[in-house]
Amino acid sequence: RYEKIWLTLSFGVILIFMLIIGVQAFAFEHAPPSHKEIIDPQKVDVTAPFDNPGVFQTGENEYEVVMTLQAFGFTPHEVEVPAGAKVTFTLTSKDVIHGFQIAQTNVNAMVVPGHIQKVTQTFSKPGEYLVLCNEYCGIGHEMMAMTITVK
Ligand code: CUA
The missing domain is CATH 2.60.40.420 (Cupredoxins -  blue copper proteins)
Incomplete structure (x- = not known):
């Protein structure tokens, strides 16, 4: 049962990281035009x-x-x-x-x-x-x- 929780947790963490990276990439793409x-x-x-x-x-x-x-x-x-x-x-x-x-x-x-x-x-x-x-x-x-x- 604990394994299941840990698996879900680590999967969630990975998802969050991917989300952060995605958001950063998006923000970079849309940097102010001067840059x-x-x-x-x-x-x-x-x-x-x-x-x-x-x-x-x-x-x-x-x-x-x-x-x-x-x-x-x-x-x-x-x-x-x-x-x-x-x-x-x-x-x-x-x-x-x-x-x-x-x-x-x-x-x-x-x-x-x-x-x-x-x-x-x-x-x-x-x-x-x-x-x-x-x-x-x-x-x-x-x-x-x-x-x-x-x-
Ligand atoms: Cu220009 Cu160092």
Whole structure:
């Protein structure tokens, strides 16, 4: 009799796991479009918005930074935004997987070729913020860095 209970229980557990995996797969499929969007890494330079990288004011206190990552640098290499503004970084890679980590913040994103990564950060304190690539991307990985100046 106990075996029957255990069998039913373990079967139930397996069913629950399968359900969880199914739900996760479904959720992943239906991730926000910004994370799913496909872009041809070879054509980044001629694909909007990456054909025109830079800092753009998008609202009263909102900015968008359009940036490309490539071995071994960031374009643009230097960015300036006002303190307290909501800054959205729109990122893509032109070659391999790079990282986008802003020192002194919680921003730590993976930038995958073929995809558009969006991260938002409000820099409350003025200063210079170092951005590092934290995914090994080749021989120049250690040198891949840029600066965000917050004024
Ligand atoms: Cu790019 Cu490491």
